[in-house]
Amino acid sequence: MNKAEEDNLLLLVLRLNLKKVQSKEVSEEEETKATEALKTLGLSLEDALKKASALLK
Helix, strand or coil, rough: CCCHHHHHHHHHHHHHHHHHHCCCCCCCHHHHHHHHHHHHHHHHHHHHHHHHHCCCC
């Protein structure tokens, strides 16, 4: 996996988490994509969010 693909997966996880924090509805499809992204990245949610936050700095 290249850097751009990894960054896209990290941002996908970040977007889903932001929706949850804002008490917005999250579809089962979105939840599945985020779960698969975490598995692909081999990261915990916390670690993925830290890396995604670093991308935005």
